[in-house]
Amino acid sequence: MQRADEGMGFLLQYENVAWYEDGVVRILDRRIYPIKTEYVICKTHGEVAQAIADMVTQSGGPYTAAAMGMALAAHEAKEMAGDELVIYMEKAAYTLSHARPTTVSKMVQIVDGAVEVVKDHVKKDECAREIVEPLREYAFHYINNNYRKYEKVGKYLADLIPQEGTIMTQCFAETIIGTLIRECHRQSNDIKMICAETRPYFQGARLTASVACDMGVDVAVITDNMPGFIMKDKQVDVFTSAADVISMDGYVVNKVGTFQIALAAAYHNIPYFVTGTPSPAHETIDSVKIEYRDPNLVMDAMGTKVTKEGVKAYYPAFDITPPKLCNGVVTDLGVFSPYQLGAYFQTEGK
Amino acid sequence: MQRADEGMGFLLQYENVAWYEDGVVRILDRRIYPIKTEYVICKTHGEVAQAIADMVTQSGGPYTAAAMGMALAAHEAKEMAGDELVIYMEKAAYTLSHARPTTVSKMVQIVDGAVEVVKDHVKKDECAREIVEPLREYAFHYINNNYRKYEKVGKYLADLIPQEGTIMTQCFAETIIGTLIRECHRQSNDIKMICAETRPYFQGARLTASVACDMGVDVAVITDNMPGFIMKDKQVDVFTSAADVISMDGYVVNKVGTFQIALAAAYHNIPYFVTGTPSPAHETIDSVKIEYRDPNLVMDAMGTKVTKEGVKAYYPAFDITPPKLCNGVVTDLGVFSPYQLGAYFQTEGK
Incomplete structure (x- = not known):
């Protein structure tokens, strides 16, 4: 799928929003940019929720971070499967979506989509480890579709x-x-x-x-x-x-x-x-x-x-x-x- | 004359606004208070004008600083007398009153009052050194009368x-x-x-x-x-x-x-x-x-x-x-x- 962040400023490149890779979610620390260019490295979905609560990223950033956080939660769950995995991922979804009170309803939509991905794969008897990549893709599609949508908004506004x-x-x-x-x-x-x-x-x-x-x-x-x-x-x-x-x-x-x-x-x-x-x-x-x-x-x-x-x-x-x-x-x-x-x-x- | 700053917070005590004493005007640096409590010490009326321009003090502060600056100008003028002194003090008045563009008209009123004090004393053949104290008193009366006036304003507002x-x-x-x-x-x-x-x-x-x-x-x-x-x-x-x-x-x-x-x-x-x-x-x-x-x-x-x-x-x-x-x-x-x-x-x- 073609990336929609072409020609955008540094901040808006996907890797600088929130990005799951190799067992961590990396979030550009928007609290200090551009005075310093630093990333918060989250090793658990709980750390992602905390980063959202701490305003490491804001505006659209937390939604992508929450979606990427679901891939990270699956990574944490390792060999977990079946109902146990679904329950674990539902809890993770709750933690991520409730990190900030005002944005809960939109957050819930996004993480619930990720839970659906989990359920689809659980039906095929896949374990958590196998669902990490589909969840990462879900998060990537979320941000990429958002950018495509906002490309239309940008045109109407222009x-x-x-x-x-x-x-x-x-x-x-x-x-x-x-x-x-x-x-x-x-x-x-x-x-x-x-x-x-x-x-x-x-x-x-x-x-x-x-x-x-x-x-x-x-x-x-x-x-x-x-x-x-x-x-x-x-x-x-x-x-x-x-x-x-x-x-x-x-x-x-x-x-x-x-x-x-x-x-x-x-x-x-x-x-x-x-x-x-x-x-x-x-x-x-x-x-x-x-x-x-x-x-x-x-x-x-x-x-x-x-x-x-x-x-x-x-x-x-x-x-x-x-x-x-x-x-x-x-x-x-x-x-x-x-x-x-x-x-x-x-x-x-x- | 009774002082009208009784019971006021630290900032509003006269000595912490702008104060002429012993050849200097001392101005509390409001740019950094209360993080630091420091004074800018002005040794010339030009330094007072600069302090006003640099926003060392603001709101009512610059008016008192300008009036105190006139006493300092007389201190600088030492033995000067007659027309020479009047011209020197008129120049000082201009410098002080024009330190900031927006407040010129009110500033001019205050420093012109000080110039009148100078002229009255010049008529009595007094030299600059003898006019320092009457100018300091003029500045004191300016701030004290202001406080009395603002006491009335405070009552109407209350x-x-x-x-x-x-x-x-x-x-x-x-x-x-x-x-x-x-x-x-x-x-x-x-x-x-x-x-x-x-x-x-x-x-x-x-x-x-x-x-x-x-x-x-x-x-x-x-x-x-x-x-x-x-x-x-x-x-x-x-x-x-x-x-x-x-x-x-x-x-x-x-x-x-x-x-x-x-x-x-x-x-x-x-x-x-x-x-x-x-x-x-x-x-x-x-x-x-x-x-x-x-x-x-x-x-x-x-x-x-x-x-x-x-x-x-x-x-x-x-x-x-x-x-x-x-x-x-x-x-x-x-x-x-x-x-x-x-x-x-x-x-x-x-």
Whole structure:
């Protein structure tokens, strides 16, 4: 199967996302890249779950890591077979999919697919050792199909960017950053990008800006208090972000900060397009739980404490942007109104 | 004259703002406090201007530093007298007041007052050496009168905070943080505070949160992408900020980020009160120039670079919040509508 990561920045090459090989899953440590280029080497699926919980990778990374983690779980199970193996792999699936609370439903879909692969092979009386490679292939197909899907999303999004337009983003929309830029360049559209740094982990500054820079884009970083001013002063044409969840009633759950930028964009009459797929697992926004993380991370910036002993902190990882602030949900099947996401599932090709 | 800094946090004690003594101006380095408690020692008024330009102190700090810098300039001038001295001091006044572009008009007022002191004493045939102490007193009265004025502002603002209310702020509203908390405690109002960290210098995390903590307030820090979510989730009652300029047509120029928070506050029906004094030097917002600073500061967090070589950055120091997002201008003479700031100058006591 042809690889879909061609021409992408370093971060987006498969081997630098999450990769099973020779009994380990290797994950690029996105918490420190590009200051340092280091990998976390996981020798058990539990270590993969821990790496996901510890945010070694984020955005689309954890899904691939979880799928690769299933191959690793089979490697651990060695000669196990039959019901015993199925139970072991189901437990591994649970551990991997529940590493982070907000993304559970999408994670479950992916690891359940891997469990199905296990069951198919168990029926043929194969043992765990023989199922490692089919699971690795499952994980590879997962990421490769994702990239193909996001290639379509990138194309639909590129069609919404004016010639030599300026795009504002925050956090790291992952593959879509790569496919969007690749498509704009194919269309000879010399875009500019402005990335909000995205505290506390600086994904916008470290990841998005680095990928854009790798791919030859004129890219500037701003701090998270600047989008509202800069989008007007530097004449931003489009604000775009990915989403961790898009509920069927049109709410966007994404890295905290998205709501504020979308609100400022609406104020300045700049369109906001979210990329992703509506989630049938969330009929309404009410079923989404917003995760609070370790507050110490907010009181730290690249390893230095930023406030005094005795001060506390809050760290909500995500926020919620209502449909009225979103001008379109850009999917692999085209652009939909956030008020009619059911249409996505009635579209040809689905 | 009785000192008005009683009961204030460490940062707000006069000796820790900017202080002339024995031929030097000592300025607490707010860029690194509370990680380190260090002072920049300025031996010339040029060094004071440089310290202001370098953001050693900010918010109200530069005004006191400029006034103290005038005493230092007289100390430098030694035996100079007459026209020569006046010209020397006028040059010093220009250097100090123009250290930062956005605050020029207010700076000019303060240093011009010092030049008047010089002229009065020159008329009495006094030489520079004899004018150092009157200039130091002028600077002391400037900061002390400011604190008295801000005590009134703090009282008017405290009256707008519900019992056990939660206040959101960003950057460092300086003396008002101290007088507000002092007044709330006098009223037995056990307030909570939430401070946006305020990148790139973290004034919210380092300064505001530290002062609140010193004064016994339950205070939490958030990153600058979180106010929009947190103000709803943690039931914030009031957003308040200081201002670098409030133009007569009701626009607030303040540390970048204010606009975004005010916009989110309006969205969530939370009032935004700005503290300060309307500026007759700015009849409309059109006369305010928003300063862009060194972009390298945005690409750095507490001494660590946050992005890749080849990425650029923007650093607008301030933004502009329109009057429709502001529910009141809290002054030493009461609370005014941003749409009728002329009333401030017709109020008794002015």
